[in-house]
Amino acid sequence: MKETPVPAGLERRKEDYELITGHGRFVDDLKALQERPAVLHMVVVRSPYAHAHIKDIHLEAARTLPGVIAAFSGEELVRSMPTLELITSLPGLKVPQRRPLALDRVRYVGDPVAVILAEDRYIAEDARDLFEIDYDVLPAVIDPEAALAPDAPLLYEELDSNIAIQIPSGGGDIEGAFTQAEHVVRLRVVNQRVAPSSLEARACLFDFDPATGQLSAWLSSQTIYQAQRVLADALGLDRHMIRVRNAQVGGAFGAKVGISGEEIVAAALSVKFGRPVKWIETRSENLQAQTHGRGQVNYIEAAVQEDGRLLGLKVRTVADFGAFLAYTTPISPNTTARMLNGPYSIPALDFQAVGVFTNTVPTAAYRGAGRPEAAYLLERTMNAIAQQLDIDPVEVRRRNLIAPDAFPYRTVHGALYDNGNYQAALERALELADYAGWRVKQQERRIAQSSSLLGIGLSTFVEISGGPFGSTGPGIPQDAATVRICRDGTILVESGVAHNGQGHYTAFAQIAAQIFDLPGSQVQVQMNDTALPAYSIGTFGSRTTQIGGAAVVLAAQAAREKALQAATRVLEAAPADLELTGGQVRVRGVSGRGISLGELARQVEEQPDLIEQDSLYPVNGASIEGLAAWREFSPSAPTFSSGAHVAIVEVETETGEVRVLNYVAVDDCGRVLNSYLTEAQVHGGLAQGIGQALYEESAYDQNGQPLTGTLMDYTLPNAEQIPGFVVDAIETPSPINPLGAKGAGEAGCIGGPPTIANAVLDALAPLGIEIIDMPLRPEKIWALVQAARRGTLKKVDPEPPAFFRATATPQQADTSHEGGVSSVDV
Numbered sequence: 006m007k008e009t010p011v012p013a014g015l016e017r018r019k020e021d022y023e024l025i026t027g028h029g030r031f032v033d034d035l036k037a038l039q040e041r042p043a044v045l046h047m048v049v050v051r052s053p054y055a056h057a058h059i060k061d062i063h064l065e066a067a068r069t070l071p072g073v074i075a076a077f078s079g080e081e082l083v084r085s086m087p088t089l090e091l092i093t094s095l096p097g098l099k100v101p102q103r104r105p106l107a108l109d110r111v112r113y114v115g116d117p118v119a120v121i122l123a124e125d126r127y128i129a130e131d132a133r134d135l136f137e138i139d140y141d142v143l144p145a146v147i148d149p150e151a152a153l154a155p156d157a158p159l160l161y162e163e164l165d166s167n168i169a170i171q172i173p174s175g176g177g178d179i180e181g182a183f184t185q186a187e188h189v190v191r192l193r194v195v196n197q198r199v200a201p202s203s204l205e206a207r208a209c210l211f212d213f214d215p216a217t218g219q220l221s222a223w224l225s226s227q228t229i230y231q232a233q234r235v236l237a238d239a240l241g242l243d244r245h246m247i248r249v250r251n252a253q254v255g256g257a258f259g260a261k262v263g264i265s266g267e268e269i270v271a272a273a274l275s276v277k278f279g280r281p282v283k284w285i286e287t288r289s290e291n292l293q294a295q296t297h298g299r300g301q302v303n304y305i306e307a308a309v310q311e312d313g314r315l316l317g318l319k320v321r322t323v324a325d326f327g328a329f330l331a332y333t334t335p336i337s338p339n340t341t342a343r344m345l346n347g348p349y350s351i352p353a354l355d356f357q358a359v360g361v362f363t364n365t366v367p368t369a370a371y372r373g374a375g376r377p378e379a380a381y382l383l384e385r386t387m388n389a390i391a392q393q394l395d396i397d398p399v400e401v402r403r404r405n406l407i408a409p410d411a412f413p414y415r416t417v418h419g420a421l422y423d424n425g426n427y428q429a430a431l432e433r434a435l436e437l438a439d440y441a442g443w444r445v446k447q448q449e450r451r452i453a454q455s456s457s458l459l460g461i462g463l464s465t466f467v468e469i470s471g472g473p474f475g476s477t478g479p480g481i482p483q484d485a486a487t488v489r490i491c492r493d494g495t496i497l498v499e500s501g502v503a504h505n506g507q508g509h510y511t512a513f514a515q516i517a518a519q520i521f522d523l524p525g526s527q528v529q530v531q532m533n534d535t536a537l538p539a540y541s542i543g544t545f546g547s548r549t550t551q552i553g554g555a556a557v558v559l560a561a562q563a564a565r566e567k568a569l570q571a572a573t574r575v576l577e578a579a580p581a582d583l584e585l586t587g588g589q590v591r592v593r594g595v596s597g598r599g600i601s602l603g604e605l606a607r608q609v610e611e612q613p614d615l616i617e618q619d620s621l622y623p624v625n626g627a628s629i630e631g632l633a634a635w636r637e638f639s640p641s642a643p644t645f646s647s648g649a650h651v652a653i654v655e656v657e658t659e660t661g662e663v664r665v666l667n668y669v670a671v672d673d674c675g676r677v678l679n680s681y682l683t684e685a686q687v688h689g690g691l692a693q694g695i696g697q698a699l700y701e702e703s704a705y706d707q708n709g710q711p712l713t714g715t716l717m718d719y720t721l722p723n724a725e726q727i728p729g730f731v732v733d734a735i736e737t738p739s740p741i742n743p744l745g746a747k748g749a750g751e752a753g754c755i756g757g758p759p760t761i762a763n764a765v766l767d768a769l770a771p772l773g774i775e776i777i778d779m780p781l782r783p784e785k786i787w788a789l790v791q792a793a794r795r796g797t798l799k800k801v802d803p804e805p806p807a808f809f810r811a812t813a814t815p816q817q818a819d820t821s822h823e824g825g826v827s828s829v830d831v
Contacts, residue, residue: 101330201297218243381759499537551739691753694754698724703719
């Protein structure tokens, strides 16, 4: 019986069977490698101080412990290695040298200073306790605003300050906007540090075979081709002698975009000893030493008309970079600058950001990477405008949204939005949430003076994704894939994507199945391996479906055309008379005259001249043979998703507890290819966005000691604390790629925090509480409620740090090109 294709957009996930049956293989599940020596285990020795000189490291006791293979300080192992690289170099960025291990000085608690290699992980951990390291402790600076002070402790004397970069962006007549304004709204908002906290921490296994010179790597990574290149540069190996594979990956969320120093060290040890070396990060290490996300303090001034229309926006941002520049550290504040316009028509913008070094773990990309920060400060501002002018927050947004007929729309600072329909998403979200009905219920509660206050919050936002990527190198695409017709009639998709659980196997199978008119079960997808005839710059920034998927579309279409080309010769029919359906190429109107795809593939293997040979070949040296095609895709511009979210919360004033009663998310990610996958991405992002709003924060004491070093201290929301969601979609297909797709993966992280924060502040408004910083924990809310009842609430007019007043305004960014600022989308 013929299997009927599943309707487009309803395919269930193909990749979950092994996971839900307990047969998934993560890096730590790789216990032994065939015909290779036993795996050695690496453990890292980390600094207990936030800032100190390394005076001496005593390794003797650790080295003599039975089962220890070796122990090395950073000086012994990495002094001659290249410095860690960045994803982009922005104009004016100061880049201090940083190698895989700390050398002369440590700059945060958790800074890696030495490693131990042992036959057993537990032996290595015992040996770590035998290390004796002499430190000369130095003053530390933890607060990013304090790091701007002229007398602040310097992390790098050679830089003369803790300032890594100043990022200007903007356009329009900002002074004229404030001159014309009838109101000026000022506020300070903080986007606190958060830990990505993926289910699987960092993990790697390397095996260097001296006999062949081949290095095999198994990672938990978002960028396997980038890892291949970095390993080649660090170890002095030919790139084609390094094969990088992802095992199954337990989440990444941006924190695994770059290959870390610890991973490079593990690879170097494998090369040095010619044996497999594994490093598995513990949860406490992960919270202490993997990069954090967010970390911005924003000072906002909005020039507003009496009717709530926004004339101009000034933003001064202090971005906490942490102790050094990780691979994606500069991305977030730069993307915040790029996304500051949001979905609104704003005539004038003036953005000035300063990135500063502090004695904390570096910040880097975390789901959204600059987009959530921009949306949070902008949406908090829109609600502040509504409150100050006594206008419904919905109406304030309606009066400022970009009109549907204005696209393509160029923002005042240069970004070019492909298309959108922001009003439709907002109205749909209000309808699904019963906004008007909840306003009535809210008023009833206020009249009754209930101790349980209702709050209604919303946000409208824009998400940039995809787009040109300037550092792939000449002749190297962003993404490429091979699609081949196999001898058994099935379709094989080979993609360069590094899969992290998002459902790419399902999406790519669906794409190919529709082109060949086959059920998805007859399409096999391979990825996560640099040996495949494919390529990708990485899985990040909600780019994979629209770019990696576009490469699959083009390759599948090319393979289909090759099949038809071969069939014209085998069946002796004109191309116009052929049809391909159900795994058969048939001659229209001639019963019984046709050939299966499998038989066609066999004949092409035996007679290659049945098709014209493809002139496009992979960048990694693999060959394309048979009835197959390689195609690449590099977009000409980014796409801009959007959304409108509404939350209903209940705040219990006697305890400060916040309960989310209802949450509605209406998102526009262009053409929705698979509704199951899209909704899953929105749900996951919302869990993280609500987690940041209510619970999560990576905190330090004044000496730089982490206060959230375990999951007993760093609060991740559980299933009971995350509400059910009402999810819907508006579709405005993008003209940028052949799928019409836009990004969907970060919408929840972007819309979630401001929606929840605005809802809580709306609930507390009758008490006069106007400002509260995330996370909105019960004790914080309870203290504010008590202060309001006592009449001791403090109202402070937010004033940016003196640095912004003392420093001349940098020249505005060049807005002659799309984006306004030099940017890489992560």
